[in-house]
Amino acid sequence: MSEFLRGVGRMVTADRVIDARGSFCPGPLMEMIRAIKTAEVGQVVEVLTSDSGSRTDIPKWAEKAGQELVEVVSRDGGDAILVRKVK
């Protein structure tokens, strides 16, 4: 695969990936909050989730907490939700 194609659909690489697939709501949200708390400013945390609530919950939380939602993509049998710590 060319460098160009490798980047398609994955614009940002996470500094930390947490596989929370199989956890019920609000488990994946809790994982995201904990990971953002301990991350450095500028780092990106990715949570993999199979819980249908996370797709709306984590973006809402990010907005409220003033953190940056990078992307929400479907992959590996769930959603990958990426948030950058901005403060």
Next chain:
Amino acid sequence: MSSDRLSFVVASGEADRLLPVAVLATGAAAMQTEVQIFLTMWGVLALRKGAGRAPLSASYKDMTDTFWKQLEEHHVGSFVEMLEQAKEIGPVQVLACGMSMDLFGLSLEDLESVVDGVAGVAGFLDSAQDGKILFV
């Protein structure tokens, strides 16, 4: 901090009512809503030290094994663990009703440490009056 406030009056000691309380409290805490949980009647007994798993409500008790198995498999902690986690991420206060404590002959030391204190009804309602109150 947000001026939003959500208060629960938890009179039930049934697992299928306590779980949604814990989930809602966690979600509210994540959104920086102030949460107050006022335990009364059987809700107080559910947080006695060593109380163990709460029973399911009578209509659904046949589903008890499946209920706990599903929760375990999907990494859902106990009511106490969920409240502890909610406290980690936001403003959550857990209070036990003074009248119920007297009724059951309990003191604060008899309850799980996630319980912050004992409160009277007037004090609780006073601090809950500007927000939403849910009775469970």
